[in-house]
Amino acid sequence: MKPELDPVSGRSTTGHEWNGITELDTPVPKAVWFFLITTFLFSVGYWLFMPAWPLGTTYTKGLLGDDERANLTAAIKAATDERGAWTRIVAEREPVAIMADGDLMAKVRESGRTLFGNNCAMCHGREAVGGPGFPSLVRGTTLWGDTPEAFAETIRVGINSGHTDSRTSQMLAFGRDGILTRQQIDPLVAYVRGLAQQGSTTGKQLDEGRQLFAANCVACHGEGGEGNRSLGAPDLSDGTWLYGGDDASVLQSIWHGRQGHMPSWDGRLSAWERKLLAIYLVDLRGNPR
Amino acid sequence: MFGLHKQLERKSLALALGIVVAASIGGFVEIAPLFTIHQTVEDAPDMRVYTPLELAGRNIYIREGCYACHSQMIRTLRDEVERYGPYSLAVESKYDHPMLWGSKRTGPDLARVGAKYSDAWHVAHLDNPRAVVPESVMPAYRWLLRKDLRIDRLGDYLSAQRVVGVPYTDAMIANAEHDAYGQAAPDSAYAEGVTKRYGEATTIRVFDGQPGRLTEMDALVAYLQILGRLTDAAHKPAFAGRQ
Numbered sequence: 001m002k003p004e005l006d007p008v009s010g011r012s013t014t015g016h017e018w019n020g021i022t023e024l025d026t027p028v029p030k031a032v033w034f035f036l037i038t039t040f041l042f043s044v045g046y047w048l049f050m051p052a053w054p055l056g057t058t059y060t061k062g063l064l065g066d067d068e069r070a071n072l073t074a075a076i077k078a079a080t081d082e083r084g085a086w087t088r089i090v091a092e093r094e095p096v097a098i099m100a101d102g103d104l105m106a107k108v109r110e111s112g113r114t115l116f117g118n119n120c121a122m123c124h125g126r127e128a129v130g131g132p133g134f135p136s137l138v139r140g141t142t143l144w145g146d147t148p149e150a151f152a153e154t155i156r157v158g159i160n161s162g163h164t165d166s167r168t169s170q171m172l173a174f175g176r177d178g179i180l181t182r183q184q185i186d187p188l189v190a191y192v193r194g195l196a197q198q199g200s201t202t203g204k205q206l207d208e209g210r211q212l213f214a215a216n217c218v219a220c221h222g223e224g225g226e227g228n229r230s231l232g233a234p235d236l237s238d239g240t241w242l243y244g245g246d247d248a249s250v251l252q253s254i255w256h257g258r259q260g261h262m263p264s265w266d267g268r269l270s271a272w273e274r275k276l277l278a279i280y281l282v283d284l285r286g287n288p289r
Numbered sequence: 290m291f292g293l294h295k296q297l298e299r300k301s302l303a304l305a306l307g308i309v310v311a312a313s314i315g316g317f318v319e320i321a322p323l324f325t326i327h328q329t330v331e332d333a334p335d336m337r338v339y340t341p342l343e344l345a346g347r348n349i350y351i352r353e354g355c356y357a358c359h360s361q362m363i364r365t366l367r368d369e370v371e372r373y374g375p376y377s378l379a380v381e382s383k384y385d386h387p388m389l390w391g392s393k394r395t396g397p398d399l400a401r402v403g404a405k406y407s408d409a410w411h412v413a414h415l416d417n418p419r420a421v422v423p424e425s426v427m428p429a430y431r432w433l434l435r436k437d438l439r440i441d442r443l444g445d446y447l448s449a450q451r452v453v454g455v456p457y458t459d460a461m462i463a464n465a466e467h468d469a470y471g472q473a474a475p476d477s478a479y480a481e482g483v484t485k486r487y488g489e490a491t492t493i494r495v496f497d498g499q500p501g502r503l504t505e506m507d508a509l510v511a512y513l514q515i516l517g518r519l520t521d522a523a524h525k526p527a528f529a530g531r532q
Contacts (some may be wrong), residue, residue, distance in 0.1 A: 054321055057328040068365040072376070075367040118372055122422060123410050131421060133409055261407035267524070268374065268405070 112280025140240030169232025175255030346512025
């Protein structure tokens with residue numbers, strides 16, 4: 001079978017014929033060859049310059065010595081150096097002096113918001129207003145103090161966190177563990193809410209509640225319910241409620257007890273980052289959004 | 290080049306051999322490194338295995354398709370390292386069968402989420418994500434708190450993991466059910482065995498806030514709280530990447 005020329009296109013055919021139908025032997029277009037060869041050459045170059053072939057326990061490193069982990073270390077070092085000018089000041093200067101410096105505070109607010117968003121906002125909310133079980137950081141009294149030092153320490157050690165210096169706060173489950181009966185807890189709830197000038201109480205309930213409070217609660221919360229920071233016992237008279245101040249919530253707290261938990265950020269954030277967050281919070285408390 | 294191809298095309302045996310050679314290059318490049326994997330994966334002597342409860346949680350993670358939106362793989366990128374912590378090492382998923390690295394990142398990466406949030410947060414968040422993160426698009430997994438965890442087949446599951454190379458001991462397999470219960474019941478007689486078999490650092494807590502009940506929430510939260518904490522290898526200065 002000798003290839004024939006196709007009379008219409010002038011090209012040669014493959015030489016095969018099926019029931020009178022022949023096939024053009026059109027060559028691969030030049031553009032396809034061009035891209036094929038270019039890609040091939042590129043890959044040969046890539047093998048040469050970049051990490052490519054596995055060789056047992058190692059691999060060909062390439063002439064450029066490119067390495068993702070080294071690139072990352074360099075990128076982080078460059079970013080740290082760039083920030084270094086002002087983060088060093090944050091690390092060294094007293095919080096009061098930092099808060100008095102307007103330009104520095106602009107940076108603290110910007111970085112603080114990002115750090116807060118990544119680490120704290122999940123529980124405390126983006127604007128730090130909290131929610132049930134997760135205290136507001138901008139309103140009301142804070143259980144562990146609201147100075148930059150107190151905030152920074154809480155962020156470092158956490159609360160009931162398992163960190164060796166952790167702040168601890170353990171309220172017993174007075175109902176569940178059978179220390180008080182359901183009948184005793186009702187007047188106690190009324191009395192506790194009365195400490196914060198909330199709810200209404202009858203004289204009888206008040207007397208019963210006062211006795212129960214004196215017998216069970218004053219050891220941690222104090223005579224007048226003013227709390228004790230070293231024991232992690234909140235002030236019951238200030239109107240700030242960590243777990244809600246209605247009858248049902250207070251009953252729930254007394255019945256099941258409360259063991260709030262905040263993780264420690266000791267291993268996750270560096271000292272200057274924790275200090276910056278603390279200053280950010282004090283600033284936010286001063287000017288809540 | 291045209292000539293060679295034309296000739297090859299006309300010899301069926303030579304063409305078939307040529308195809309086999311070309312196709313096996315791709316296979317070889319993927320398979321060959323596996324023969325030396327024991328030398329290339331980093332060493333982590335402190336690496337511990339998942340407890341039965343954590344494995345049960347991992348199964349729930351797979352069942353609910355969490356991997357479809359969450360990766361467990363921090364890449365060597367500055368933004369990921371600054372947000373999540375040190376990049377993931379191969380050794381950290383040494384006992385993951387199957388691995389759950391994922392590549393769809395609708396939600397945040399979870400490789401280092403362990404111990405970042407409290408148990409109460411995880412429970413509230415899984416029960417209704419919008420309750421704690423108003424802008425979240427994650428579905429609510431309300432049934433986890435209501436459904437009791439099935440633990441009767443955990444022993445078999447541990448044996449299966451041992452077949453593929455996870456060093457579970459006979460004692461771990463024999464006590465899988467007790468250990469799963471004990472890890473979420475610190476006051477029970479079974480809690481001690483968990484510490485004995487899996488180490489002092491094992492977290493033994495009422496994960497779901499419901500003492501006396503072992504729910505699927507217990508298992509999933511126990512699993513989430515161990516993510517990134519099976520070994521400290523990634524935090525060593527050799528890999529740190531971060532000050």
